[in-house]
Every structure is written in C-alpha cells, then in structure tokens.
Amino acid sequence: MERFNLLKKDHLIGFLRKLAKEYRIIAPVKNRHGDTLFTPVTDLDNDEIDLTNQPQNSIKSFLFPQTEVIATYQSSTPDDYTFTEPEPSFPPTIFFGVRPCDLSAILYMDVIFLKGKKDPFFLDKRRNSLLIGLNCTAPFANCFCNATNSGPFLEFGFDLQFTDLGDRFMVETGRSSGERLIEDRPQFFTPSTEKDSQARYQSFLEARGGFHRPVHLDQTLKKLAKGEVDESVWSFLSERCQDCGGCAYVCPTCTCFTISDQPLSPTNGERLRSWDACTFSGFTRMAGGHNPVHRATGAIRQRFLHKLLYDVKQHGRTSCVGCGRCVGICFGGTDIVRFINMSCQGELYGT
Amino acid sequence: MEHNAAGLYLPKTAKVQSVIEENSQIKTFALSLSMGAQPTVFRFQPGQFVMVSMPHCGEAPISIASSNSRTDSFDLSVRLAGRLTSAMHSLQPGDSVGIRGPFGRPFPLDKLVGTDLLFIAGGIGLAPLRSVILSCLADPRFSDNRITLLYGSRSPADIAFCTDLAAWEKSGRVDCHLTVDHGTPDWKGSVGLVTSLLDTVAPNPTRTKALVCGPGLMIRAVLAELTCLGFDPNDIITTLERHMKCGVGVCRHCHLDDKLVCRDGPVFTLAELQGHEVMELAT
Ligand SMILES: Cc1cc2nc3c(=O)[nH]c(=O)nc-3n(C[C@H](O)[C@H](O)[C@H](O)COP(=O)(O)OP(=O)(O)OC[C@H]3O[C@@H](n4cnc5c(N)ncnc54)[C@H](O)[C@@H]3O)c2cc1C
Ligand code: SF4
DSSP states (O other): OOOEEEEEGGGHHHHHHHHHTTSEEEEEEEOTTSOEEEEEOOOTTTSEEOSSSOOSSOSHHHHSOSEEEEEEEEOSSTTOOEEEOOOOOOOOEEEEEEOHHHHHHHHHHHHHHHSSSOOHHHHHHHHTEEEEEEOOSSOOTTOOHHHHTOOSSOOSSOSEEEEEOSSEEEEEEOSHHHHHHHHTOGGGEEEOOHHHHHHHHHHHHHHHTTOSSOOOHHHHHHHHHTTOSOHHHHHHHHHHOOOOOHHHHHOSSOOOEEEEEEEEETTEEEEEEEEOOTTSTTSSOOGGGOOSSOTTTHHHHHHHHIIIIIHHHHHSSOSOOOOOHHHHHOSSSOOHHHHHHHHHHTOOOOO | OOTTTTTTTOOEEEEEEEEEEOSSSEEEEEEEEEETTEEOOOOOOTTOEEEEEETTTEEEEEEBOSOTTOOSOEEEEEEOOSHHHHHHHTOOTTOEEEEEEEESBOOOGGGGTTSEEEEEEEGGGHHHHHHHHHHHHTOGGGTTOOEEEEEEESSGGGOOOHHHHHHHHHHTSEEEEEEESSOOTTOOSEESOTTHHHHHHOOOTTSEEEEEESOHHHHHHHHHHHHHTTOOGGGEEEEOOOOOSSSSSSSOTTEETTEEHHHHOBEEEHHHHTTSOOTTTOO
16 A cells, blocks of 8 residues: 655655765755756755756666776786776765656666676675656656656655655555655654545646657557558658667667777777767667678667667666657657657658 | 576677688687686587677677587687777687677477578678587487588688588588689689588488578578578578667667567577568568
C-alpha cells in the first residue's frame, strides 16, 4: 500500500538541510545567468532551487559522465603494460526534483547498463543514488511525455515523489529506501488526507490536459513496426541534419559512447569513455575509411529507429521519454517530434 | 562492487610468445595471459574476438585465429591497417599487449558435425576460419567431415598462413584451393576471384555448410554465388567486420539495424542477415 505524506513548502529547505548532512544533494538550481541546471547544491541558504522551469540538462551526466576515466595504464618498456581500474568515488547522492521524463530515462539506463553484463561505473553511481521525483503539474512548451508514457505523473521508479499542491507537497513513497528518508526525519511530515488525494488527482488531470503539442507517437510506432515510413522522410531529415550531435548530448537516454586513450606522459595515460552520437559520420567508419552505414540516410534513421523501434522490440519501451529537449536544441529542425509528425503525415518529401 | 561488474573494461596483460611474419602486411602473434610466471588458461570458441590494447592507441577488435583445444596461449593474426595495428607490428617476443574478452557469438560448431565443410576466405579473413579449421582438426567429432578451403589473395606474395596451408595439404585432411587476383610469371596456380574456384570444387549444397570471411566485396560475391548454387541461407555462415569500441553490446558503434555485431555476431548465417540493410548483401 502506498503511503502518502505532506511536506509544507516552508519545510522543504529544512528537510533538504537534514538530508544534506548525509547526502550530496543535486537539484535544479538557477544560476546567476538565469539558467536552470541540475547542479550539486552547496549552499542551501543561497542557492536558488528552481522547481518551476525545466532544467536544461538531465541528470544523465552525473550517472554517465560526458567523459570518464575507465582505466589508467602504464607502460615504461614494451614488456611492461598494465591497467588499473579507478577506485569508485561517487558519494551517496540524492537527486531532488527529477521530473518523470528524466526519471524514466534513468530506468532506461538501468536496462542498458545493468541488464546484461553490469557496467561497473554506472553501477557504482546508481547504487549510491536516491531519486526524489517531482511530478509535472504544468507541461513545458516542447513536452510530450504523455505520448511516450513517461509522464506527466510517474507511477514507479522513484524513491520518493513530490507533487506540488500549492503551499505543500504531497509525498509518495516508492521504495523502502525512500521511506527511510521520511521515517528518520518525521518532524517535517504530516499524514495526508482524502482532500489532498483529490487535489493531487485534480492536478494530474490538469497536467494531462495541459500539453501544448499534439504528438501522435502511437501512429508512428505502428508505421515503423510495419515498415511504412517513406524513404523520403529519412532523406529529407538527413539532408537537414548538421551532424552537430546536440540532440544526443541533451537527450537523457542517449548513451552511445566512444573509448579513447589520453596519454599523460610517454609512459602512462588514461583510458576515457566519452559521449558519442550515432548521427556523427565517423561513428561507424572503419579502418581504411569504409562506412557500412549509408551516410545520406543511415545515421539519422538509426537514431530514430533505435529509439522508437528497436528498443520497443527489445525492451518493450521507447527510449524517447518526451522531454522535448532535442526539439529546443536542433537548429536543422530534424528533431524527433519533426520525425514523428512527418511520418504520420505519410507525404513524400523533397523528391 | 558486484562480482561480475568489476573489470568489464579492464584489459589483462598478455605476453607475446612468438611472432610469425605471414606476408608484408600480416603478422601472427601467439599470446598468453600472464599471471606471475604461469600462463593462465584462456578458453574461447572459434569466431570469437578479443579487444587488443596497445599503449596510447586504444583498442581494436581482433579475431582469435588458433584452435580452441589450445588453452595456454592463443593466436592473433593482424593486418596493418592504421595506428594500433602498426604498433602491433613492432611487437617482439616478451612484449606485452592488453586483452579483453573473448567476446561475441562463435561459429555454431556443434551444428557443423557430420556435414561437408566449405571454407571460403579472402586475405586476412582466413584468420577466424583458421580457428575453426584447426579446432575441427583437433576434435574427434569431425574426423569424418570432408573439409575444403578456397582461399583468395591479391598476389602470390600476399598469400598468408603458408605454413598452415602446407600442413593442411600434407595431412590430406583439408583440400586447399588457392587463387590470386593478379598472377606473376612464376605463379602456376589459378588466377581470378575466389568465386571462380567454386566451379572447380562443385560443392553439394544439400550436405555442405559454407563458412565465409573476407573483404566486404568478396563476401557479397560469394554469398550471391552460393545462393545461386542452391545453398540454404541457413547453411551459409559469415562473420562481419564493423567499427567497435566496447565489445560488450553497449557503445552501439557496431549497430546493424536492431542487432549489434559484437554481441549478436560477429558470426551470422545468411538467413539471419536477410531483410537487414547489410553492405555485404547489397546488390
Ligand atoms: C569482430 C572483428 C574481428 C576482426 N578481426 C581482425 C583480425 O583477425 N585481424 C585483423 O587484422 N583485423 C581484424 N579486424 C579489423 C581490425 O579491428 C581493424 O583493422 C583495426 O581496428 C584497425 O585499427 P587501427 O588502429 O590499426 O586503424 P585506424 O584506422 O588507425 O583506426 C582508427 C580508429 O578506428 C577504429 N576502427 C577502425 N576500423 C575498425 C574496425 N574495423 N573495427 C573496429 N574498430 C575500428 C579503431 O578503434 C581506431 O580507434 C576485426 C574487426 C572486427 C570488428
Ligand atoms: S529524443 Fe528528444 S524528446 Fe526524446 S528523450 Fe531524447 S531529447 Fe528528449
């Protein structure tokens, strides 16, 4: 049985201050330039925790850093060449204010990094992380998580989940680890009433009706499954894609990476894993310059088919969580919503 | 950290035991994983590959070329292609490399028992097939299989694995047919594409399994020819080369539609590839 608690908004900072004694807190913080970014909170009195705007980044970069050392190596002579795995160094961390799309993206990363051979670096960070979600009561301009089934309210996956009810948060418990956060700090919470549950439901209905973009993902999924998306859609999108990789970097579920050596001296160095993007033309190029993926249409097709067809086949879910970030960042206008809309229309493009 | 988590990306040090110069482009290295003075047991199945590290050069996927009956050391045959492979070509006995693996889905050896085996290779593509041939020769289950090898090279000087070819021919267990793209005055053998040898050996498609590896264009021509000869797509088995970084099905560089070559391959039957956009099948 789910447990519901109330936390007065006036008590939020006090609660976080108590948590901060044991955990590093990462939350959406508005910086002095007016950008809201997930950032480690270092000063609860002065950092402006912003639960109103959509954070520009997701929490991907904390669990799967843009660049990460996966081994160090040393080799002073040709017969000496050894590798060392870095010591885990991720402190116990609470991610606070994670919206359903971004939280759902973490659940996807769990599948990618932990379902088969467990990725030691992701595992270390994930184990030391607690997720406090924040349901979306007012979808942002580019959001379509209603179409991807990852919002505006989330049903599972969080340790705790907050819903804004005006002067108070309703707090749901998703896991025993979340329950302990409350049990150990009972002074901040009061039990919720039937009235609060009604208010939460009302807020859910309003959020569900508050999406600005109609995105008919279900139609696209059907067309993709039947192979009915016209070739001209791919070539149109490929022509306009500028190969910048921006979509992959802002996307909370893009997890392709590359591995490279960074020499630190003639005798030692670091092996790095860094974000990569399947739309880059070098992504599949082999020694000698041969590329098995057709540059004109293959790369962007891989991006969308991976998210909307292959992951559905393999993991039973899309890996687009409808956060809308790529819509905001793509200056070629070849973001995923553009693709979904084009594929639904069934027209021929630019041929 | 969980038992199976640590070390996924951590190479082990392996020592070069010997180096054979196959031709001007290809060298074969015998390696053993070293744990103190004793070599460690290394088990794999033919068709699998390892990720090889060289200092400051990152990693490259290389097929294991030796018999699976040998567990104290294994062979890698490496063609000069770029940075890492050039660094490997200066390795001497006693030198070290980094190794992760073995990775990938191997050739289905159990399904090959009791059939005629037709190996078709071009250039360095003989490396993974050499592993199958040697493993079959060492495995009593295969003592009655008819084994034929068709091997194409660019020129007589480019023919690699000469010691193996001579030994197989001599043992009478492998019927070897060689061809070169460009002959020389003293070359008495056949000249032309490896597909031309198929007419000579006239394989029986109903009781033969074909194992194919080589450059993309060669694979394409051979798969088409075998299909014409009436081979079932399930009986044509090939191994694909793609850009790879992690080797364990996460980084996605080796994507092939919904498959990943490092995890779902590199060995595929033609039947498994049909319906996918594969450059080796394009017409
Ligand atoms: C499953 C598999 C088995 C292979 N087996 C053999 C073998 O037995 N013998 C052999 O000589 N070669 C083999 N190759 C090809 C070999 O991996 C490439 O020739 C090698 O990666 C080239 O590296 P380089 O640094 O010398 O070349 P460069 O051109 O300098 O490479 C540049 C970068 O591109 C990447 N890259 C380029 N081509 C490839 C590629 N084909 N695969 C993966 N990464 C690539 C490398 O990671 C490197 O960082 C195999 C490839 C695969 C996928
Ligand atoms: S594809 Fe675009 S909308 Fe979907 S999760 Fe990634 S960034 Fe968000």
